[in-house]
Amino acid sequence: MIDGLLIISDKGTDKIVEALQLIRDFDPVRYRRLLGDVRQVFVTTLPASVAQWANSSKACELDERHIISEGTTPELVASIIVHEATHARLMRCGIGYEEALRDRVEQVCLRREIAFAARLPTGKGRSQQAEATLEAMPDFSDKAMSERYLSGLRDALLYLNMPTRLVDLTVSYRRWKHRRRFSRQPTN
Missing domain, CATH: 3.30.2010.10 (Metalloproteases ("zincins"), catalytic domain)
Incomplete structure (x- = not known):
């Protein structure tokens, strides 16, 4: 403290x-x-x-x-x-x-x-x-922030010593959810 x-x-x-x-x-x-x-x-x-x-x-x-x-x-x-x-x-x-x-x-x-x-x-x-x-403000849209999260997720999980196979499964699942979420949203 x-x-x-x-x-x-x-x-x-x-x-x-x-x-x-x-x-x-x-x-x-x-x-x-x-x-x-x-x-x-x-x-x-x-x-x-x-x-x-x-x-x-x-x-x-x-x-x-x-x-x-x-x-x-x-x-x-x-x-x-x-x-x-x-x-x-x-x-x-x-x-x-x-x-x-x-x-x-x-x-x-x-x-x-x-x-x-x-x-x-x-x-x-x-x-x-x-x-x-x-x-040079980065893009702070929901989609861009989600993409930044996904691009850093693998390195973060490997840093935490998660087994590679589990990392691959986790990242694949999150990418699938990301694609699904943003494919359903209307484009402006």
Whole structure:
């Protein structure tokens, strides 16, 4: 526990603690908001992204593979936490994550990352990365997000030491469900 925030992690805890200290030291207002909006930071394996907000558990979920990577700095982890905490703040204000709102929500979260990175002594590189993402926004449609999930699922399951045959069956089943779901939807 750090300031009442539960950290659930087997690996990378030091980076998370250091990231939270950076937020507290360089953006105390955002840190206080974060403590009010986020109950836990949970390190797990995520197929489609390096992080996500889980509103049901009020958790900022971080991908373990990304956190333990040598190239992942505490500044980057802090920036990611700020991004996910912005999702928490928006949800708390009644702004959801429906497909129609998703692009605007992600833009807000990226702008919060940029504002936070600008406060860090070594945040220029992170700020530029977030600005580049903002300029070339990925597709956040349901279909594109489902496709990103499917493309990362195999690697995530293999990382978790699931037997290859079971991985293949799981991914095949999920791809079948994906095709079926999106073949039934009318095109706009």
